Amino acid sequence: MNLHQFAETHDVTNQPPSLDGTNLYRIDLPLQEWSRRFGAGWAEPRIDAYGALAGGPLMEAGFLANQNKPVFSSHDRYGHRIDLVEFHPAYHELMRTAVEHGLPSLPWAHPQSGAHVARAAMTYLHSQAEAGTGCPLTMTFACVPALRMQPELADLWLPKILSTQYDPRNVGIAHKAGATIGMAMTEKQGGTDVRANTTRAYPVGAGGPGQAYELVGHKWFCSAPMCDAFLTLAQTDKGLSCFLLPRHRPDDTRNEFYIQRLKNKLGNCSNASSEVEFRGALAWMIGEEGRGVPTIIEMVAMTRFDCMVGSSALMRQALTQASHHCAHRSVGGRVLSEQPLMQNVLADLALESESALALSMRMGKALDNLGDEQEAKFARLVTAVGKYWICKRAPAMINEAAECMGGAGYVEDSILPRLYREAPVNSTWEGSGNVQCLDVLRALSKEPGVLEVLFVELGDGHGDKALARHIEQLKSAFMDTQDIQYRARQLTEDIAVALQAKLLLEAGNAAVSDGFIASRLGESSGRVYGTLPRGVDVEAIVARSTPQSL
Structure with a gap:
């Protein structure tokens, strides 16, 4: 008997055709109707273009980014402390595409009727391909109203935050073509109850809104520790206050921001979440002292x-x-x-x-x-x-x-x-x-x-x-x-x-x-x-x- 005749044991039938490469906007009639209904009809060409990306290269990148999770490197090979989170190129592709298409910046950089709806529609498409980039993209988008409360900080940071250039390099803000923002609120003892936070802020000089402080304490959850700066909370003599804490000091030396470990999470695996410590980290107060939560x-x-x-x-x-x-x-x-x-x-x-x-x-x-x-x-x-x-x-x-x-x-x-x-x-x-x-x-x-x-x-x-x-x-x-x-x-x-x-x-x-x-x-x-x-x-x-x- 010639057994080679049985090398192919069956035909593949009754399987759906692949959706790979599908334009996610064009197959989604409800999204088309609701985005137009609430004023984003003018943005349809750019939403449509993003639908093609989301269903094609970004969908593929999403699988790769989840198969290759971020890795924390505390030291370089010479023994220097570096506190870097290293990502697969697919994650950077997801971030770069989103930033270049204005997902963190569109409504702020180009305010007009329907801008938030248009940006939400593109975010909706992007998140279907991979949601793990949501933390840095969202926080970069969301930090703008808070930063605008402190004009001198906004003048320095917003041009980089609203840039459509993705720049993942670990360098000071003066050298960056674009910046991303993270957030660090939660501490071990308080969780949701941020008023129980124990991190302390000590004024470098006079103190007050827009002034420099040094922060000492910890954060149990710091979202996206690879970002260029973080909005965080710390106690002053007047109570819990809000600060912008960059990864680098103005002289380009690394800030006293130390990653303890990355969180091993149920999902959201392509993104890095971390525990961090501030050991005299330089930060600038945003808003009124003692009014950090608002x-x-x-x-x-x-x-x-x-x-x-x-x-x-x-x-x-x-x-x-x-x-x-x-x-x-x-x-x-x-x-x-x-x-x-x-x-x-x-x-x-x-x-x-x-x-x-x-x-x-x-x-x-x-x-x-x-x-x-x-x-x-x-x-x-x-x-x-x-x-x-x-x-x-x-x-x-x-x-x-x-x-x-x-x-x-x-x-x-x-x-x-x-x-x-x-x-x-x-x-x-x-x-x-x-x-x-x-x-x-x-x-x-x-x-x-x-x-x-x-x-x-x-x-x-x-x-x-x-x-x-x-x-x-x-x-x-x-x-x-x-x-x-x-x-x-x-x-x-x-x-x-x-x-x-x-x-x-x-x-x-x-x-x-x-x-x-x-x-x-x-x-x-x-x-x-x-x-x-x-x-x-x-x-x-x-x-x-x-x-x-x-």
């Missing part, structure tokens, strides 16, 4: 917005993979996406994805109009609402999307495991769920007019009885202040779902809005995915969410 919150608000965008992006990529798989995979002689139960699941996932995108883009519109008092109050509230809700929904949604693909969604050849590991970071980083819900209560109780702005935004339900009833129940819930902190999660979730329902209704796609309201405000709300009630146009929803060009 100052750094200017940065945190923007990073929380990016948590919304980032989690929405992870959900979209999971949905893209699942819907594409099911559109081409047959079981029992029938394509999966045509089978009723799978349609129920895919449509439910699509509703979750689009409602997250809608709320994120609406937040982008608010950021584009902060000069309007109503929009500023809306942003103050919905930053916390959206950060809580969207980031909470992502892990379970991505898990369900992976399950749609069976074992193919569980192996590391697929992007789904990486998306799943990445999802929890956004709900934890920049304030966990309870922190966000308490912030919602703080905004509503301590900032006049915020509650009124919420209900003006929601209106009367836009003709939908279920939404109108939900809004009235929400009003009653806020009138009852007894044990309101205990109920903070439920209140925050009710706000989020109401806003999402309102946005989907306004957009005018009846299949989407009807399906969302029936499932999120009806009797089946709170159940697992794939429990949409009867009457939902699942075929239309699935068709809308499935990659459009394939």
Whole structure:
């Protein structure tokens, strides 16, 4: 018997075609519609161009950057302390592409209507390829409002921060073509309670805003320690204050900034997070002394917005993979996406994805109009609402999307495991769920007019009885202040779902809005995915969410 005839044991069939090289913008009809709806139509050519990069070279770079994690080098071969984090070239490719296309700088360098929405759309695409670059990109973007509070520091740093040149060299700011910014707030003993921080700041001279200090202490989490400078918190005689701490002193010598170790994290593996010590590190005060938390919150608000965008992006990529798989995979002689139960699941996932995108883009519109008092109050509230809700929904949604693909969604050849590991970071980083819900209560109780702005935004339900009833129940819930902190999660979730329902209704796609309201405000709300009630146009929803060009 000639055994060579059995060298090929089978033909490969019933597998979906590859999505490699796909333009992620062109296959995403909801992103196209929502970015245009909130004022970023003028930026469509640049968003489209980024969609091609995200689905092509950046997607490949994302896999490589995760396969080759950053490495900490404390000393050089001669024994000198260097505190360097070394990255694979793929990570630098991701960073360089993002910086060159203005992801950290667009709304600040070119402010115009829809700029924040356009930047959010490109960030949404970038994060689908790889979310590990999110920390340095987000913090570089988000530091601008805080730095502008100290003009003399802003004059030195902002030209480099807003540059579209990526310069990863470990040299002083005077020699850099572009700069990235990190953040160091958390300490071992306090965690979220930054007022328990023990790091001390000692004035070099007179002290006060814009003046030099030396910092002594530690940070349990320092995000992106390879950055050129960090916004950090330290105690002075007047309380917790905010500082800009560069990696190099003005004379180009290295600052007294020491990396202890890199964190071994569940996800976010291509990015470096670290423990650091300040041993007399030179830093400059930003904002009023003793008002460090309000100052750094200017940065945190923007990073929380990016948590919304980032989690929405992870959900979209999971949905893209699942819907594409099911559109081409047959079981029992029938394509999966045509089978009723799978349609129920895919449509439910699509509703979750689009409602997250809608709320994120609406937040982008608010950021584009902060000069309007109503929009500023809306942003103050919905930053916390959206950060809580969207980031909470992502892990379970991505898990369900992976399950749609069976074992193919569980192996590391697929992007789904990486998306799943990445999802929890956004709900934890920049304030966990309870922190966000308490912030919602703080905004509503301590900032006049915020509650009124919420209900003006929601209106009367836009003709939908279920939404109108939900809004009235929400009003009653806020009138009852007894044990309101205990109920903070439920209140925050009710706000989020109401806003999402309102946005989907306004957009005018009846299949989407009807399906969302029936499932999120009806009797089946709170159940697992794939429990949409009867009457939902699942075929239309699935068709809308499935990659459009394939």
